[in-house]
Amino acid sequence: MADKNPIWSLNYKPKRLDDICGRDQVVSQLKDFVRNINFPHLLITGNEGVGKTTIAKCFAKAFLGEFYDSNFKLLYADIPVSSEERSQAGISTTFSKSVIGSRAGRRRYIHPFLDIKVKPFVQIRVLGESPFKILVVKNFEALGQFQQGFRRLMETYGTNCRMIIITTRVSSIIDPIVSRCQLLFVSQIDFINFKKLMLNIADEEGIKINEPAIEILYKYTEGQINKAINIMQLASMHTTLINSEMLYDVIDLFREKGINELLNFIYKGDFVKCREHIRSIRRTYNYTAREIYKKMLDEVLLAPLGKKLKIQFINHIADADFRGNDGLDDDIQLSSLISKLCLLSKKL
């Protein structure tokens, strides 16, 4: 490995299908696809951070070979299309052009993601000698009602481009799409393989880690290898022998505190500070409002609040998320949420 790179987790990221450890069933299936030079649309599911994208990428590389660069694209369905991209694509007609029929003159609403990001890639023919292009869409569930539009693209351009859909929740994907894809479940790596991997890395980097520490690591990261390696590297900055106590310290450091701090401001009832804080979090991590809601929900569940108050908190978060579905300005919905939570926490 390159000595220059100081980040372990990037160093040990699998680059080929063979490098992926512990998920034999999925990998052997993908290898079959490569051997047969054909595969159907895929739907890859699994928990956060288990390596769905890495596997998809490794597979695409193996499949496309030297034409990987020109025939592969990775898209995030949950990242909003910027106004620049919008104007570049020059979407002009928002009204249906048909004159007769039920759709005549109606407003035509196509998700800009499909129109601007997916279509141009899917429509252009395959470059080089690979049988088709590969499009990977991450966080597909974020498309919501516009999945139908994607389904149409899958049908129309399926021969030109195979889609790999990546999601954490199959339940939020519409049936017509599920039925058009082969499902692949990427499971969490089992402990034996995890231990082997960790010891391997420790060996390579010249540190030692004992078994209880690995167990803690496995439990805390829920098998997310990337995260585990990062934590290990941070721990290794202190000593070359990592034990469980020392690992707890590092994990505490690693925990994201932004939302937790936000809750503290909320308990104090200081709206202005809360809003500043929430905006700075969104700027640093580029979170969407929905991600903030989810993170708040997670934190509220752990927070030291009474049962009743907790439910009230969750009620407000749910309400904000629900309204944000229709609304146009996330900042208003977030502000509204924190103003209500600030009021609630007066009763603390």
Added chain:
Amino acid sequence: MGKKPEEKDLPWVEKYRPMSLKEMAKPSAKLNNKKVDLADEIIDFIKNYKKDGEFKAILLEGPPGIGKTSIVYAIAGDLNMKVIETNASDTRTQKAIHRKLDEASKARDMMDFLQKSRNKIILIDEIDGIYGVTDKGAVPTILEIMKNSEFPIIMVANEYKKTLNPIYRSVKKYEVQPLADDEVIKILKNILKRENLTGFKPKDLVKIVKKNHGDLRASINDLQGLMQGGGAIDSIEDIQNLQRDTSEVIFSLIRTLFTEVKTLNEARNLLDKSDVDYSLLYKWVNENLPKYINLNDELSDAFENLSLADQIFGRIRTYQYWALLPYFFDLFGGGVALSKKRSYIPGFVRNTFPQMISGRVGANKLSLAKKLEEEYEISSIEAVRTEIPFLKLLASMSIKKKKEISEWLDLDAKEKKLLSK
């Protein structure tokens, strides 16, 4: 150009566009902060244009409506040359720029065109407008046209754009200054005379000119709007109505909404009367609300109404349920303003612009993220969310590690600062 307009409806701006330098108010210009005679400079450039000269093109930069384009046409008229113009309103050009694949061929078409004809000036108008920031192909295309052109190229822009730097480097840039007020007044008076219109008070003329800050085109348009709207005017109200939305208008509107409005009807009237774009206005309300309402219970009431208004507005926009619009107005106007009961406003409140917070990555961070992206094939969002925070942690551990990271990624000062924040 040369034909005499006969229709009455022709905009005055077109009708009185100068055909010769003698007819026009010459804008002054600066070159490297030194005052120069713009007309002389342009004529000099056109006459001495050589294919392998030092500068292939010149750029006129300045606020809209002060005669940048007109001076080029006037000079072309004097020298009996033809102007080939492309600008933002030319859809063909826009498409050519947008569709990267078409681009190369379009450029070639243009080149063929250039080589066949003679005695022409190429005018690229509004170059800061059409060539979008992310459109990487546009700047090289222009540079290529500049390199191969046999005719002088004159570009016009309103403001400095960072992305156009490669172009700035190879052109002579003139900063065109706005016209003096009395010069504009002189031209307006002249137009009134030629239109045979009387009864316009000089005082009102001054008001029009003052409002437009040296923008001759806007002044002429306003004048035409006033005159054709019903002959002479005797109040300044019409001019006030012509005022475009400015932040000052929104400021005072918000102030009135929160401090003076007592009933729902008053709020309605206030919003009805104002011409401010409401899709913008409710964002202003969101931004400035906590400054006027500081008690938590009232704040929460106000935001409840505002969030509902946002939801309704979303439905209106997405599904075209325009029947919902009255609810939207009442909720974000009266609903918000009347939530204030006991809150005390400490004197004058300085209103602020609504902050735009989007999922987009900031420029500094983006450059760092892009480096990670290239190095290890992760998306820039992934880099921002997981790798940059981790790098920060790692960098905070030891100075040596920080050095290692910045050497590995070849960071500049700004990016290093980002790491240590």
